[in-house]
Amino acid sequence: MRDGDIIVTQDVNFYYGSFRALTGVNISFEKNRVTALIGPSGCGKSTLLRLLNRMNDFIEQTRVEGKVLFEGRNIYDPEVDPVEIRRRIGMVFQKPNPFPKSIFNNIVYGPRLAGGMSRTDLESLAERSLKQAVLWDEVKDILGQSAMMLSGGQQQRLCIARALAMKPDVLLMDEPTSALDPISTAKIEELMEGLKKDYTIIIVTHNMQQAARVSDYTGFFYLGRLIEFNRTGKIFTTPDMKQTEDYITGRFG
């Protein structure tokens, strides 16, 4: 384990019933960096992402082997509270999924239930989070309106703001722009650059240009194995493995 690593997986296997979706995954995520996970559909990259904040707990008949160390502690230890883990490791999904509530209530939903915050605290938290997600200027006058009225790109930034409002250490993003148009995509990529200072970001993406643009490290997965993991610049110019090269040059996938 390197010094700057915040999450490290050790020999992780994952099963859906008897199907093994991940095999012997060892990967480490450096603090305050963007790490991209790429690979063809069904390669296990999203499965790995959801393992990191225990979202796979909710899928029936799944099993994890190995360790996922978050700040040195295995999050699959029986005494670890998964709810606590999810507060510190936030997640943004493929499709924007705001609640059918007002913009304001979407942002403060998590912190309010976590408790201990006054109305003023919540208001300043909402402003801070929306500014971080570069949405504040567009919504500051309509905070009371339904989040469902926003455009898809705005909704996704709202979901990012909602995740940030929990003040997590890590932000997991599962193909966050695949349902968005190019302009909205560009906005989200831009804001990720700004978030790096305060958060560790792990992003699953199908879009290789996106991985190349936003990430510092890239992991290439194929058939449930981590084939290659390295600095993004290296992966996209001189990959060590033939399979990686074939995938990024578009020979399969």
Place this chain on the structure above:
Amino acid sequence: MRQGSMKWRYLKQGIFLWVVRIAALIIAAALGGILFFIFVNGIGAVDWTFLTEPPRDSMTAGGIMPAIIGTVYLTLGAVLVAMPLGVTSAVYLSEYARSGPAVRFIRIGINSLAGVPSVVFGLFGLSLFVVYLDFGSSILAGSLTLAILILPTIIGSAEEALKAVPQTFREASLALGVSKWQTVSRIVLPNALPGILTGSILGIGRAAGETAPIMFTAAAFFTTRLPGSVFDEVMALPYHIYVLATAGTRIEETRPLQYGTALVLIALVLGVDLAAIVIRSYIRRKKRW
């Protein structure tokens, strides 16, 4: 040639459209027919006295006020018991239960319960509530019996309503480090509320109209006294119709009273339905996704 086959296709489409339309019309007409028939035959008997006074002269004259009150109490009691129980079960089945033999067994149980003839519920209520638990023939025993009767309807529709809440809402909430129970109570249940209300409306209609379950457990042949507690017997509209039509002293003469009672029962059920539909559509308009 081409022109001809196109025409034939349009013709077929037209015929099919009419078949579907007529099928729908027949159903609407049957319902309308029943309502019209009851209305025409019953409206003559319904006046202020009919609604506000107890029966007189061996139930050949006077009103049906005790039966109206009785039905309202029984139905209300049934829904008050069945709704919390049913919604809680539905939450368990839809949100917590992991699929397995135990859950399959529960589901089979619920489905079988829905298929049990209502007179069996009546006998069950008689032996459990009236005799064994010694509630006597009472509002309590009748309400509990009706509650069991409408439980499958409420569980079924509540479960469907819960399942209709998008999975992405649950994921979004859970991923924020919100506990499962908070996710259910803050996100899932509020969004399922319109559907849950629909089920309860159907339950109300069913409970108000049933005769067999209450005839051994709650319904009095005749009483002018209004119930003072849940341990009192009451008259009830469906049972009153049954009594007038089968066991009354002068069955033919009391026909108008029978139709009048039926009309009041239908109006009561439709009124409840209407109120609930208004509430539901109001909630639905507020929550859109």
